[in-house]
Amino acid sequence: MPSNFLKRFTTRPVIIAEAGVNHNGSVELARRLVDAAAEAGADIVKFQTFKAFECTGQYAATAPYQQKVAATDQYQLLKSLELDFADFGDLKDYAESRGLMFLSTPDGQLSLDLLCGIGSAAIKIGSGELTNLPFLAAIGCKKIPVILSTGMGTLGEVQKAITSLRDTGAPEIILLHCTTEYPAPANETNLAAIATMRQAFDLPVGFSDHTEGCEAAVAATALGAVIIEKHLTLDRSMPGPDHAASMQPEEFAAMVRAIRRTVTMLGDGLKKPTRSEEQNLPLVRRGLVAARDLRAGDIIDGRNVAIKRPAAGIHPELLPQAMNRRLLKDIAADEPLTWQHLGEVVDFVS
Numbered sequence: 001m002p003s004n005f006l007k008r009f010t011t012r013p014v015i016i017a018e019a020g021v022n023h024n025g026s027v028e029l030a031r032r033l034v035d036a037a038a039e040a041g042a043d044i045v046k047f048q049t050f051k052a053f054e055c056t057g058q059y060a061a062t063a064p065y066q067q068k069v070a071a072t073d074q075y076q077l078l079k080s081l082e083l084d085f086a087d088f089g090d091l092k093d094y095a096e097s098r099g100l101m102f103l104s105t106p107d108g109q110l111s112l113d114l115l116c117g118i119g120s121a122a123i124k125i126g127s128g129e130l131t132n133l134p135f136l137a138a139i140g141c142k143k144i145p146v147i148l149s150t151g152m153g154t155l156g157e158v159q160k161a162i163t164s165l166r167d168t169g170a171p172e173i174i175l176l177h178c179t180t181e182y183p184a185p186a187n188e189t190n191l192a193a194i195a196t197m198r199q200a201f202d203l204p205v206g207f208s209d210h211t212e213g214c215e216a217a218v219a220a221t222a223l224g225a226v227i228i229e230k231h232l233t234l235d236r237s238m239p240g241p242d243h244a245a246s247m248q249p250e251e252f253a254a255m256v257r258a259i260r261r262t263v264t265m266l267g268d269g270l271k272k273p274t275r276s277e278e279q280n281l282p283l284v285r286r287g288l289v290a291a292r293d294l295r296a297g298d299i300i301d302g303r304n305v306a307i308k309r310p311a312a313g314i315h316p317e318l319l320p321q322a323m324n325r326r327l328l329k330d331i332a333a334d335e336p337l338t339w340q341h342l343g344e345v346v347d348f349v350s
Contacts, residue, residue, distance in 0.1 A: 005145040016229040017042035021081040038098035040253035052078035054108030127151030140168030151180030178208035182245035214255035287313030312336040
């Protein structure tokens with residue numbers, strides 16, 4: 001399925017700086033994250049838009065990765081990380097002024113309506129909503145592109161989510177492979193699932209990276225991920241659930257450079273000599289040369305020719321065609337043997 005959303009960008013993969021809730025509830029910190037994303041070379045900066053009361057109840061305990069912060073439950077934690085809804089329109093304008101696309105993840109109908117109301121180019125769906133089919137149906141009804149994270153999911157669950165989005169009008173779906181742990185263990189990253197989902201669903205597939213370092217993002221790029229999403233923080237030591245699994249600005253910039261360099265290295269897939277190889281080819285490949293000083297009239301046989309560098313002489317695979325021919329002129333030892341040196345095949349060699 002062609003992606004009109006991806007066509008808005010001049011490079012692949014599209015790199016999303018996941019600011020998420022790393023603003024710690026401060027719009028000033030959110031603006032600084034936009035600046036950091038722009039300066040690091042990201043294409044998109046993404047936040048999370050929610051009202052705590054709409055997405056979690058007061059009986060939801062914190063997940064293990066969230067227990068690094070002082071919150072007794074998810075409601076208390078998320079309440080401390082809310083931004084005013086009015087802030088998101090301002091953040092979108094500010095991101096666009098810095099040359100970035102603005103996206104955010106809604107966690108309920110109120111935040112979904114807000115993001116569509118301010119003209120979000122797409123809706124990013126977090127992995128936690130993969131099985132929330134009523135909410136996916138509401139998103140599909142907005143009839144704008146969807147980027148769907150698939151952490152914790154099975155192929156069957158992903159298929160149900162895709163069906164729910166398509167049946168209600170989502171015009172375009174991009175999947176993100178993801179491991180929902182912060183940081184995600186290297187041995188649970190399962191990057192091979194990128195190809196599995198691409199083949200299973202015939203959809204563009206990217207990677208939402210929760211691992212430490214940039215190796216997984218680079219490997220996903222080599223595997224054809226169309227989007228790389230990575231958490232960005234101003235300071236990993238700040239309090240908050242996602243900072244510890246996020247990249248600081250200088251690290252994020254290094255990852256962007258590594259991804260772009262990887263794309264350059266991937267090339268076009270055609271197996272042929274490169275421009276730099278072409279200048280080396282005649283010097284490191286071999287051709288036919290005289291094995292010793294030869295005189296005009298000598299007959300070429302297996303004892304008086306050798307295969308050596310450079311490749312200026314007759315190609316080695318044509319050795320049989322050069323045999324039993326009479327030399328037309330003298331040739332020195334190691335001098336490349338060319339067709340201009342050779343006459344017709346001699347019928348009988350004594």
